[in-house]
Amino acid sequence: MYLLQHQYLILIILLIIIQTTAAFWWSLGLPSFQSWSSTQKNQEPFCSSLTFLTADQRYYCQTNPKIFSIISRSLRQAIEECQYQFRNQRWNCSIFNQSDVFGKLVLRKTPETAFIYALTSASVMHSIAKACAKGELTECGCDKSQQPSFSPSASLMRTRAMLKYPISSTPSMSISLFASTPMPQTNDGFEWGGCSDDLKFGRNVSVSFIDEQESYMSRRRIVRLVNLHNNEAGRQAVERNVQLTCKCHGVSGSCTLRVCWRTLPDFRLIGSELRTKYASATQVRLNRRLSLLKPRKTSMKLFNTTDLIYIHNSPSFCEKNLRLGSLGTQGRECNLTMNEPGSCSVLCCDRGYETIIRTIEEDCECQFHWCCEVRCKRCIKRVEKHYCK
Numbered sequence: 550m551y552l553l554q555h556q557y558l559i560l561i562i563l564l565i566i567i568q569t570t571a572a573f574w575w576s577l578g579l580p581s582f583q584s585w586s587s588t589q590k591n592q593e594p595f596c597s598s599l600t601f602l603t604a605d606q607r608y609y610c611q612t613n614p615k616i617f618s619i620i621s622r623s624l625r626q627a628i629e630e631c632q633y634q635f636r637n638q639r640w641n642c643s644i645f646n647q648s649d650v651f652g653k654l655v656l657r658k659t660p661e662t663a664f665i666y667a668l669t670s671a672s673v674m675h676s677i678a679k680a681c682a683k684g685e686l687t688e689c690g691c692d693k694s695q696q697p698s699f700s701p702s703a704s705l706m707r708t709r710a711m712l713k714y715p716i717s718s719t720p721s722m723s724i725s726l727f728a729s730t731p732m733p734q735t736n737d738g739f740e741w742g743g744c745s746d747d748l749k750f751g752r753n754v755s756v757s758f759i760d761e762q763e764s765y766m767s768r769r770r771i772v773r774l775v776n777l778h779n780n781e782a783g784r785q786a787v788e789r790n791v792q793l794t795c796k797c798h799g800v801s802g803s804c805t806l807r808v809c810w811r812t813l814p815d816f817r818l819i820g821s822e823l824r825t826k827y828a829s830a831t832q833v834r835l836n837r838r839l840s841l842l843k844p845r846k847t848s849m850k851l852f853n854t855t856d857l858i859y860i861h862n863s864p865s866f867c868e869k870n871l872r873l874g875s876l877g878t879q880g881r882e883c884n885l886t887m888n889e890p891g892s893c894s895v896l897c898c899d900r901g902y903e904t905i906i907r908t909i910e911e912d913c914e915c916q917f918h919w920c921c922e923v924r925c926k927r928c929i930k931r932v933e934k935h936y937c938k
């Protein structure tokens with residue numbers, strides 16, 4: 550009897566280990582899951598088959614199918630954005646393979662991993678908040694919280710209370726949400742109306758779907774703290790970029806009454822901002838009492854909750870190295886212009902490049918003839934393309 554229990558325990562431990570080393574929830578952004586999200590039949594077997602999710606996430610999938618399909622959609626958005634932001638870099642955020650989106654890269658906590666965590670948690674929050682306002686979800690709708698007296702600091706307190714772990718390491722904690730967007734706090738000159746994107750609900754989904762799995766996924770405290778910090782930095786980037794959209798009412802465009810609501814911008818803007826944060830990310834370690842994160846060296850830049858942080862330096866990404874999740878840059882198209890992103894000298898890591906000259910036929914000298922026809926000649930054009938050796 551005792552032995553049996555013992556074996557059972559070992560089995561459970563094994564299962565936990567398998568789960569923590571398996572692929573991550575980002576796999577939901579792969580093309581193979583996108584077709585499913587619209588149909589939503591056979592929810593239960595489908596959710597159970599997603600073995601790369603934690604048990605809680607699979608349960609979430611079963612109980613919140615509509616939200617789950619938007620999470621999956623938002624991951625595709627995040628992966629596309631990541632590839633756009635890094636299109637000219639050695640690491641180009643390419644899909645590693647069909648079962649493992651980013652490969653082993655995400656196991657090392659490099660700046661690239663920090664960017665992935667922040668971007669994906671931001672994307673979930675952004676997509677859910679927008680879906681709420683569009684009426685795609687029954688669980689949420691327009692955000693009414695700012696009417697009539699919305700207080701950012703109160704909302705920040707709630708935000709803090711939601712998080713399980715302390716994430717700040719800087720002494721100053723006085724952070725105001727929406728800091729970079731000067732936004733009237735009173736109804737000065739306008740009235741709240743319309744339908745605001747539901748940031749609070751978006752944040753809730755992002756926290757409950759992503760952050761709450763961290764305790765299962767990361768056994769090391771420092772890794773857990775770094776992941777949670779970067780998830781939060783992503784959500785704060787969303788909050789910083791809220792905009793005010795207004796509509797005028799009044800006799801013949803006089804705008805005697807302005808009605809305004811909060812909207813989130815295109816995700817591109819948030820991606821670009823996080824890309825900037827990536828470039829100035831801070832390397833961290835735990836302090837002596839192992840309770841807080843601090844810059845690895847005293848000379849390093851201090852960071853706050855909006856900044857990205859990492860533990861390991863990036864590999865060069867020059868060569869193919871599956872252990873580091875690097876595909877290498879061989880065969881990448883590059884630019885001859887020096888000092889430009891994607892230049893052959895940087896991208897090819899001094900291995901040199903091959904030039905391929907192609908001739909293409911295209912329309913040229915097009916003229917408009919009255920009426921209504923465009924006539925063109927066909928021209929032969931030479932194009933040079935360069936590829937890393």
Ligand SMILES: *[C@@H]1O[C@H](CO)[C@@H](O)[C@H](O)[C@H]1NC(C)=O
Pocket residue numbers: 645646647648649652653871
């Ligand atoms: C995907 O890559 C991982 C390594 O990160 C490997 O273990 C797995 O077998 C690969 N899967 C496929 C389908 O190639």
Ligand SMILES: *[C@@H]1O[C@H](CO)[C@@H](O)[C@H](O)[C@H]1NC(C)=O
Pocket residue numbers: 723724725728852853854855856
């Ligand atoms: C956080 O630090 C950045 C610089 O890394 C600074 O621009 C920003 O104002 C700071 N934000 C807060 C809320 O302290």
Ligand SMILES: *[C@@H]1O[C@H](CO)[C@@H](O)[C@H](O)[C@H]1NC(C)=O
Pocket residue numbers: 711753754756757
């Ligand atoms: C999200 O909202 C639900 C219901 O409103 C609540 O029970 C839950 O605690 C919230 N979760 C987080 C992480 O805020």
Ligand SMILES: *[C@@H]1O[C@H](CO)[C@@H](O)[C@H](O)[C@H]1NC(C)=O
Pocket residue numbers: 632636641642643876877878879880881
């Ligand atoms: C990224 O680089 C890899 C490896 O060189 C290449 O196979 C892939 O096509 C690139 N992806 C994008 C989106 O440019």
Ligand SMILES: *[C@@H]1O[C@H](CO)[C@@H](O)[C@H](O)[C@H]1NC(C)=O
Pocket residue numbers: 637882883884889890891
């Ligand atoms: C090369 O640089 C030009 C101009 O900066 C850019 O439009 C083009 O996309 C680049 N090509 C590649 C392959 O990166």
